[in-house]
Amino acid sequence: MTEEILEEIEETLISADIGVDLSLEIIENLRKNFPLNQVVEMETVVAFLKSDLIGRMAGQDTSTELEHKPHVILVIGVNGTGKTTSIGKLANHYISQGKKVILVAGDTFRAAAIEQLSVWSQRSGAELVHKDAQDPSAVVYDALQSAKQRSLDVVIIDTAGRLHTQKNLMDELAKIQRVVKKVIPDAPHETVLTIDATTGQNGLIQAQQFSDVTPVDHLFLTKLDGTAKGGIAIAIHHKLDIPVKYIGIGEQMDDIQAFEAEAYVEALFEVPQN
Numbered sequence: 001m002t003e004e005i006l007e008e009i010e011e012t013l014i015s016a017d018i019g020v021d022l023s024l025e026i027i028e029n030l031r032k033n034f035p036l037n038q039v040v041e042m043e044t045v046v047a048f049l050k051s052d053l054i055g056r057m058a059g060q061d062t063s064t065e066l067e068h069k070p071h072v073i074l075v076i077g078v079n080g081t082g083k084t085t086s087i088g089k090l091a092n093h094y095i096s097q098g099k100k101v102i103l104v105a106g107d108t109f110r111a112a113a114i115e116q117l118s119v120w121s122q123r124s125g126a127e128l129v130h131k132d133a134q135d136p137s138a139v140v141y142d143a144l145q146s147a148k149q150r151s152l153d154v155v156i157i158d159t160a161g162r163l164h165t166q167k168n169l170m171d172e173l174a175k176i177q178r179v180v181k182k183v184i185p186d187a188p189h190e191t192v193l194t195i196d197a198t199t200g201q202n203g204l205i206q207a208q209q210f211s212d213v214t215p216v217d218h219l220f221l222t223k224l225d226g227t228a229k230g231g232i233a234i235a236i237h238h239k240l241d242i243p244v245k246y247i248g249i250g251e252q253m254d255d256i257q258a259f260e261a262e263a264y265v266e267a268l269f270e271v272p273q274n
Contacts, residue, residue: 001034001045009049016268017200019235026052050265057237057244058261066099070147070155072180072187075220076173076210077194079161082222084113086194086248087156088120089256090220095125099153104143105130106176107160109169117158123253126156136160136172137179144183157188170213177214192245194220197230207236218245221259224267225249231268 006027013023029052034040073090077083091101103126107113114130121128129143140157147155159176160169180187193216195203210216221233224247233244244259 001030001036001038001040003036005045006030009045013231016231017203017235018231019201019204019238022235022238046269050269053234053265053268054261057234057264066153068184068186068189070102070144070152070184071189072144072184073154073156074159074177074180074188074191074214075156075194076159076191076214076216077161077220078206079110081161081194081196081199081206082248083161083194084116084120084158085251086192086220086222086246086256087117087158088124089248089253090156090192090246091120091124091126091154092253093256094154100150101126101154101156102143102147102152103128104140104155104157106136106140106157108132108134108136108139109160113158113160120253137175140176141179141183144180144187148183170209173210174213190217191215192218192220193242194222195232195236197221197224197232197247199232201232201235203232204235204239207240207242211240211242216240216242218243220244220246220248222248225255230264233264 009030010023010027013026014020026049030045030048033048034045075083075087087103091103094101103117103121105114105117105128114132118128129139129146131139136159144155159173191214193207193210195207207216219233219236219242221230221244224230236242247257247259249255249257
């Protein structure tokens with residue numbers, strides 16, 4: 001092992017959006033296990049790196065069992081992270097299991113938001129609750145009351161694609177959270193944050209800002225179908241202890257997979273094909 005190789009590995013980790021702090025920590029682990037000037041096969045080093053990263057991401061509690069009825073999922077994330085598409089995929093995922101699903105259009109700030117959610121509602125077969133130009137909290141309140149009365153299985157709440165710099169919109173998210181608890185005290189049962197795999201270290205800032213407003217249970221890592229490495233998920237888990245539950249690998253309804261640490265880490269080390 002040489003300093004040059006260690007520097008190369010560090011650059012590779014940082015370029016994969018794993019983050020500077022964690023990359024340095026991993027390099028220190030390499031130093032301890034592979035002393036300088038000791039002859040070592042690169043395959044052995046790569047195997048160690050993979051094992052290190054898998055160990056950091058594996059063993060996370062991302063159970064998909066529904067223990068509540070209705071099971072309430074609050075979906076949050078900034079504009080452009082694929083939030084509405086992810087909601088459609090989640091709806092289809094549960095409907096394919098025979099569940100009754102209702103989508104709640106809690107994004108009343110953006111004109112096209114309800115239309116987009118309506119399209120995914122029709123594609124998946126989920127029911128849609130929306131009211132134009134109304135306080136999002138009121139829409140959420142009515143939808144949850146209805147879901148309780150009708151014994152629906154899953155309620156998925158869309159929220160405005162809040163930019164984490166817009167304090168008023170973040171305050172609105174906190175208000176929705178309070179309204180949900182008024183109707184169902186132990187809800188939301190899951191708060192899922194959509195993170196674009198191509199977003200780089202800005203994804204960590206987004207996760208931190210949302211975590212300041214509401215507990216985040218899981219990540220839905222989107223847009224892993226391109227050249228994105230998605231190492232930002234490792235950085236977020238390292239800093240904030242938020243596990244990845246789902247990954248999005250395309251635009252179709254069934255382009256959703258449960259997160260698997262081994263497959264994810266293997267993909268990080270794949271050499272792009274020309």
